[in-house]
Amino acid sequence: MxxxxxxxxxxxxxxxxxxxxxxxxxxxxxxxxxxxxxxxxxxxxxxxxxxxxxxxxxxxxxxxxxxxxxxxxxxxxxxxxxxxxxxxxxxxxxxxxxxxxxxxxxxxxxxxxxxxxxxxxxxxxxxxxxxxxxxxxxxxxxxxxxxxxxxxxxxxxxxxxxxxxxxxxxxxxxxxxxxxxxxxxxxxxxxxxxxxxxxxxxxxxxxxxxxxxxxxxxxxxxxxxxxxxxxxxxxxxxxxxxxxxxxxxxxxxxxxxxxxxxxxxxxxxxxxxxxxxxxxxxxxxxxxxxxxxxxxxxxxxxxxxxxxxxxxxxxxxxxxxxPSPIDPLYSSKLVFEGISVDYHGDGKQYNMDATVAYKQAALNAIAYLQKIGYTREQAYLLLSAAPVESHVGAVVDSPNACVTLALPLGIFEHDILPKEEGLTKLNFGQCAIRPSSHLTPAHAQDWMSINEVTG
Known part of the structure; x- marks a missing residue:
């Protein structure tokens, strides 16, 4: 009892x-x-x-x-x-x-x-x-x-x-x-x-x-x-x-x-x-x-x-x-690299800057997810929220630090791996965003494009 x-x-x-x-x-x-x-x-x-x-x-x-x-x-x-x-x-x-x-x-x-x-x-x-x-x-x-x-x-x-x-x-x-x-x-x-x-x-x-x-x-x-x-x-x-x-x-x-x-x-x-x-x-x-x-x-x-x-x-x-002894098991990952060069921006070379390298790895992942059909906002939010892993690969090879960002494959309900025929682009709608009247022209165009796709 x-x-x-x-x-x-x-x-x-x-x-x-x-x-x-x-x-x-x-x-x-x-x-x-x-x-x-x-x-x-x-x-x-x-x-x-x-x-x-x-x-x-x-x-x-x-x-x-x-x-x-x-x-x-x-x-x-x-x-x-x-x-x-x-x-x-x-x-x-x-x-x-x-x-x-x-x-x-x-x-x-x-x-x-x-x-x-x-x-x-x-x-x-x-x-x-x-x-x-x-x-x-x-x-x-x-x-x-x-x-x-x-x-x-x-x-x-x-x-x-x-x-x-x-x-x-x-x-x-x-x-x-x-x-x-x-x-x-x-x-x-x-x-x-x-x-x-x-x-x-x-x-x-x-x-x-x-x-x-x-x-x-x-x-x-x-x-x-x-x-x-x-x-x-x-x-x-x-x-x-x-x-x-x-x-x-x-x-x-x-x-x-x-x-x-x-x-x-x-x-x-x-x-x-x-x-x-x-x-x-x-x-x-x-x-x-x-x-x-x-x-x-x-x-x-x-x-x-x-x-x-x-x-x-x-x-x-x-x-x-x-660390906790309890961790979700996502053994298969797609890993994106980044180096100390702002190649998504003005192309500037930095010296062993791990923050720049991390940003480039993340931007590479965001660009990839956009090829699958996610909007930039959705991809940005997903990389923030999901259990992605980032590691410093190297900080000794001047001038480029190398940082990786690993995206677990098991979190997706669809295949995201690279294939010879390319990636299949799907329609995932959009997250909650500001009304287009308050967006910059680029954001407004993104929003209109999404609406055209979703009807």
Whole structure:
């Protein structure tokens, strides 16, 4: 007979509703400092800036297993529909919405926080996610300038471990679900270092579109706890934006940091103050389109432990991790190469530039997928969302670094291999894009051509 007494459920430390905007979770919650603080009874444990003055929302003991609910990275700004208006108009001052911070008893600066990711899954009541191409002037992406990016998106439906999309027909693949963003809180000294070095980069490229970095911004800053107004103002004024990864972890978007992974994080403040968010159902290496994974809201399960003095013991300048033992098996792949020459652009020769090489490999794959019938937008989104693999082939053969991008054959419902007679071009429609009246002439022509094909 089942025993109730010894069946203790794992505690949920942060609870959220994925359909309510992050800064409106629980009507009695804390409003941004720009509105006067409200006395609350039920803080919600969300925040969208990194700052050591954000207090721990909850505390756990080493070895304790616990669950964390996460909203999607935009805080419910994106809908399950067939328009990209929400992508176009997204407010990037409000991202990412992280759950936490969670303090671990006994963790001290200089230690290593060991985090076991025991499970990652979408909410049962929200079995869908999305991938987006952002506007050149609002977020951009890897090919923002090359494509003069305009908003587009694909909605993905989850059925168990598999994802399919009405906006990118003909593909089905198993997800490698993972947190895109996870990290410990910075110290005041580390935060000052981030702001100084990134501020200098912004100053050197003041007119860059899209921006080269995102400095502290008071607009949109949010902490879902009852803080004194002056503390919240300080956090908003100094807090680091969550867009890039840094020494503490953060937004590294590593697809293999998934269920079953073990992570080793440097500790900079008492308790470590772990935060997590930006859950992904799936992602390819590189996350090309800025919102390039299959973004989702969901639940992540953790257990933690501490290695005293771990930063010194392991020369821990940044996190290290053990990959998950669970990975979708796609053994057959079509591999595209890229080198440090912008042959899809102006033909410029670069010296050992792996980013240029990666971009050329991805552009080669996009051009190939267009030969099969996918639009450029569909191909761009697919390479971001599907479990493609990228590797550095060589960085010693001057002047050309070589990077590869591997497209799993098993995700396609049709044959995509090269044949003597050429490739069979099919009609896959189009993803959700902006109306043609708002597109550049080239995009408008692409859209009209698709409509002519589909009738």
């Amino acid at each position: 089942a025993t109730v007494a010894n069946s203790v459920p794992h505690e949920i430390l942060v609870e959220v509703d994925p359909f309510i905007p992050a800064d409106q979770q629980k009507a009695s919650g804390y409003c941004s400092f720009r509105i006067h603080c409200i006395n609350i009874s039920y803080p919600q444990g969300l925040h969208n800036r990194w700052h050591p003055d954000i207090p721990a929302f909850a505390t756990v003991k080493p070895g304790q297993v616990f669950d964390i609910h996460c909203v999607d990275w935009t805080g419910a700004q994106i809908g399950n529909n067939d328009t990209s208006d929400d992508i176009q108009n997204i407010d990037l001052s409000k991202i990412h919405n992280l759950s936490g911070p969670i303090a671990v008893e006994g963790a001290e600066p200089g230690d290593c926080l060991v985090v076991d990711i025991l499970d990652v899954r979408p909410f049962d009541k929200m079995p869908w996610g999305y991938t987006g191409i952002f506007e050149l002037e609002n977020g951009g992406g890897l090919f923002a300038r090359e494509f003069n990016s305009r908003a587009a998106k694909a909605i993905w439906d989850f059925k168990g471990i598999y994802a399919t999309s009405r906006h990118i027909p003909g593909v089905r693949f198993a997800g490698v679900s993972h947190p895109g963003l996870i990290g410990t809180a910075p110290s005041h000294e580390l935060l000052a270092t981030w702001n100084a070095r990134e501020g200098a980069l912004i100053e050197a490229h003041a007119n860059s579109v899209p921006p080269v970095a995102y400095g502290p911004l008071e607009k949109g800053a949010y902490v879902g706890q009852d803080l004194e107004e002056e503390v919240m103002k300080k956090i908003a004024r100094e807090g680091a934006r969550t867009i890039p990864g840094r020494e503490h972890g953060g937004n590294c978007d590593i697809k293999n940091l998934s269920r079953g992974s073990r992570c080793y994080f440097p500790v900079f403040v008492k308790g470590a103050n772990l935060s997590v968010g930006d859950l992904h159902f799936s992602q390819g290496d590189g996350e090309l389109s800025f919102c390039g994974a299959i973004e989702m809201a969901g639940v992540i399960k953790f257990s933690t432990s501490i290695i005293k003095g771990g930063i010194e013991k392991f020369a821990l300048k940044q996190p290290i991790f053990l």
